[in-house]
Amino acid sequence: MVRIILSKVYKIESKDYYVYDENGNSVICRLPGRFKNKYHLKQNKQRVLDIVTVGDKVKISLNQDGRGEILKIFERKNYFSRKAPRLKGTSGKGERLEQIFAANIDNIVIVSSANHPEFNNRLVDRITVAAESSHVDVIIVINKSDIGVKEEIEDWKEIYSNCGYTVVVTSVKENSGIYQLGETIKNSTSLFCGQSGVGKSSLLNSLYPQLDFRVGEVSEATNKGKHTTVASVLQNVNNTTAIIDSPGIREFAPYGIKKEDLSHHFIDLLPFVNNCKFNTCTHLHEPGCAVIEAVDDELISVERYYSYLNILENIEDVPKY
Numbered sequence: 001m002v003r004i005i006l007s008k009v010y011k012i013e014s015k016d017y018y019v020y021d022e023n024g025n026s027v028i029c030r031l032p033g034r035f036k037n038k039y040h041l042k043q044n045k046q047r048v049l050d051i052v053t054v055g056d057k058v059k060i061s062l063n064q065d066g067r068g069e070i071l072k073i074f075e076r077k078n079y080f081s082r083k084a085p086r087l088k089g090t091s092g093k094g095e096r097l098e099q100i101f102a103a104n105i106d107n108i109v110i111v112s113s114a115n116h117p118e119f120n121n122r123l124v125d126r127i128t129v130a131a132e133s134s135h136v137d138v139i140i141v142i143n144k145s146d147i148g149v150k151e152e153i154e155d156w157k158e159i160y161s162n163c164g165y166t167v168v169v170t171s172v173k174e175n176s177g178i179y180q181l182g183e184t185i186k187n188s189t190s191l192f193c194g195q196s197g198v199g200k201s202s203l204l205n206s207l208y209p210q211l212d213f214r215v216g217e218v219s220e221a222t223n224k225g226k227h228t229t230v231a232s233v234l235q236n237v238n239n240t241t242a243i244i245d246s247p248g249i250r251e252f253a254p255y256g257i258k259k260e261d262l263s264h265h266f267i268d269l270l271p272f273v274n275n276c277k278f279n280t281c282t283h284l285h286e287p288g289c290a291v292i293e294a295v296d297d298e299l300i301s302v303e304r305y306y307s308y309l310n311i312l313e314n315i316e317d318v319p320k321y
Contacts, residue, residue: 003062004071008104009054010234017052017070019060029060029068053079054232054244055103055189078134079103080191083253098255102191102232102244108134109185111141111194111203114148114169119156120195123252125266125307127193128165130254132265136191139166139184143199146171159301163268172202182207189242191232196248204245211235211243259315263291266308268300282312 007019007027017029035051052058052073059072084099108131112119124140131138140160142153157167166184170177181203194200204211232246254265263269263283269291273281277288294300 001064004059005062006057006059008234009052009056009058010236012052012054012231017058019058019068021062027060027062027066027068029058029070031070035070035073050098050100053100053103054234055079055105057104076103078105078136080105080108080130080134080136081255082130083255085251096255101193101246102234104189105136105191105244106188107137107139107185107190109139109141109181109190109192111143111192111198111200113144113195113198114142114153115144116147117195117197119148119152121156121303122307122310123195123249124160125304126252126254126311127249129257129262129265129311130252132267133254133257137166139168139181139190141177141181141194141203142167142169143203144171144173145169145176146173159303162301163304170203172199172206175206178203178206185241185243187240189234189244191244191246193246193249196250198248200245200248204243208235208237208243211237253314254311257315259312262308262312262315266304268304269294269308272300284309284312 005021007021009017009019011018015030017031019027019029021027031052052070056076057074058070059074060068060070062068079100080102081098081100084097108127110124110127110131112121112124119142128138128140142148142156145153153169157169160167168177168181168184170181172178192200192204232244234242234244236242257265259282260280263273269283272290272294273283275290276283276286278286281289281291283289283291291300291305295302295305
């Protein structure tokens, strides 16, 4: 007898989509060709690589052999994505598709390390821009505080706190900030993302030892992390809290953001953008720019403004970290 159930995709491997049935058993589902022949779901206006992604709510038919088939993909509350990296050997031209990390999330938890590798504010800012465009709350974690410079950690914490973001400073080694982070993401679905080697998996293991995330290490030669997570995976902590662990990010460019709209995704620039002399101001060199004046008056962080300029200049390109 075929059963119809509602569930959520928690993992994708190749052409297999994993969900849980009503008893908590893992079910492997296939995606019928009628979905694959479409470039996007109805609620999306762009071509995407991911017809189904982790976090999608789906209706499936469960066969007697234990396998399932996806019948319907429900409309997403939101989703978090980037421009898909270009394939090696390509000319750098042509359409850039959208690569989705996860859907139906409450928080983006951006994990960066205070040291080894050093704090990467440019990557953090690119991810915050994408999160703002997706209307997802941002939580910034400065990890490995035990090997960082205290003054530098406080400076970065102040910059992002002044933007209005929640900033949590953590150290797995010293067991500091772990409880605060756990309380911050309680009763929500949170996507953890960040550069490889920042200690994301170790942090998650400290938060939820029962989930047993694979821990990587940092290459001594490049001071960059080695990938341990190869695809986003959703895991339920309990009935109200879920986390999605994503692969380490080596490059990131926000998708679908135009140059003229970029400043609206920098929340610390927002109070000033409407005070510029020209409504088409890019906040780069125009006279009467209220944003530039705010930077000069130290009302906007110089580092954040430089991040804005960096994204503005390269908004059609994928930066490499």
